[in-house]
Amino acid sequence: METTIEKKYCYQYPHPAVTTDCVIFGFDGTRLQVLLIERGIEPYVGRWALPGGFVRIDETTDACARRELLEETGIDNGFMAQLQAFSDVDRDPRERVITIAYYALVKLQQVRGGDDAARAHWFPLDDVPKLAFDHDLILRVAFERLRRDIHFKPIGFELLPELFTMRQLQQLYEAILGVHFDRRNFHKKMMHLGLLTATDETIRQSPKRDAMLYRFNRDSYNELKQNGFRLEF
Amino acid sequence: METTIEKKYCYQYPHPAVTTDCVIFGFDGTRLQVLLIERGIEPYVGRWALPGGFVRIDETTDACARRELLEETGIDNGFMAQLQAFSDVDRDPRERVITIAYYALVKLQQVRGGDDAARAHWFPLDDVPKLAFDHDLILRVAFERLRRDIHFKPIGFELLPELFTMRQLQQLYEAILGVHFDRRNFHKKMMHLGLLTATDETIRQSPKRDAMLYRFNRDSYNELKQNGFRLEF
DNA sequence: TCAAAAGTGTTCTCCCTACACCCATGG
DNA sequence: CCATGGGTGTAGGGAGAACACTTTTGA
Secondary structure (H helix, E strand, O other), X not given: OOOOOOOOEEEOOXXXXXXXXXXXXXXXXXXXXXXXEEOOOOOOOOOEEOOEEEXXXXXXXXXXXXXXXXXXXXXXXXXXXXXXXXXXXXXXXXXXXXXXXXXXEXXXXXXXOOOOHHHEEEEEHHHOOOXXXXXXXXXXXXXXXXXXXXXXXXXXXXXXXXXXOHHHHHHHHHHHHOOOOOHHHHHHHHHXXXXXXXXXXXXXXXXXXXXXXXXEOHHHHHHHHHHOOOOOO | OOOOOOOOEEEOOXXXXXXXXXXXXXXXXXXXXXXXXXXXXXXXXXXXXXXXEEOOOOOOHHHHHHHXXXXXXXXXXXXXXXXXXEOOOOOOXXXXXXXXXXEEEOOHHHOOOOOOHHHEEEEEHHXXXXXXXXXXXXXXXXXXXXXXXXXXXXXXXXXXXXXXXXXXXXXXXXXXXXXXXXXXXXXXXXXXXXXXXXXXXXXXXXXXXXXXXXXXXHHHHHHHHHHOOOOOO
8 A cells, every 4th residue: 555556547648747836925014025834745855845736637727826825824815926837857856747836915914824834934035945846946936026016016015904004015115126215205106106095094103103004095006907007116 | 559549657646738839929020920820630620729739748848839939930049938827627628738838039031831831820910810729818918928028128129130120120019019109209219228239231121211220239138137127118 | 302203395307208300212 | 303211309298316394202
């Protein structure tokens, strides 16, 4: 039983295995974080890796990636987009495995521990250990993609709570783009886009003056999407 | 022999088949064109489809797509980029097939008839028949991707001959972006980027005045890539 | 009363846009 | 000599970047 594995799915030509791997980003208010899983089985046992798994024969890769996001974070309908396929012949020592990589953006406040929460851990993006397989490469591609996408879609809001301050938003953009903005110009530009609605609520982040709370306005976003807006930085 | 197909590649779990499909764009001076193949076998026999085929067990999807580009056009090292995976469960009636789609840009002058040139045909992008499988969707995604990429990379030059006129370049951009530019502003913007080198050669396109020929300057492109340039339109 | 965070306004510059003029050529 | 295509220059407007002042609050 242990040594004989039944191989009952047969094909005329060799077929690769197909997995999805998911780069899950969060934002703690200062730094971008990524969710990693400590591997419990060979290969790369004990090493950190992206959450992922084999695509079932009757599910799309999108569904597979969403299933993994749900398992690891308890989040059901968050932002998720396909990155690309990674297909190096030797990327998995067990057999030929092609992976379809995704990236997801989650609000850390909504995240609940998943099935194997003990093995899951958030790492700051600039302090990630060496990963299993080719997951270093996948993570790098995901981050570059996020940096590009943020110019076209207001996906930054997927990483913030419902209500947020202008400073939080700015720190998020600075963390993603790796630059520093003038506080006043950033405020002007954001408000000029018309994507934000100021609420009458405030919050005390520092022991100093209270900060206004803003809300993302999905309606005006849908308008903007028609015209195809671009965010210059 | 005919009815019994030997299925000798067996796995513990079901594996999908993996293919690549390639959207090959060309430019005839006026309109964008795409290369399609008339299918010779079921399913969708007689219908037009994107060039594509099964990924061999020992080649990457990139290599597979390049192999197909070479087979169909005789072009060895042209521009090619991965689009994304398409994985709908029923997208192929034979078995579960996941395809990794690519898009390529070729200079029509360099294209030679491929292995099955009789079945290959260039179609103007705005006059493409209904395609086999989900290839309509793949084609649409490829075109949207091309339209986006052209803002960041000077990939337009991959579609033009070595020497080209400013008018040709403008018509290419107009065809891709579906807009009209002012002739003089387009000229200024392009020259301002520093990507073009004016040669001392001219060409007579119309029976009127000769037009200067330009060349794409790869050196200054490499410089620009560092700073991350953006092409506004 | 002072330091630090937060809200808001002004100026300057550059780039994009709209538009006009001149040159060359063939019918 | 005129119609057409091609090369280049100029004025105006709008958006981003640089930058300063005021308000609030706790120590």
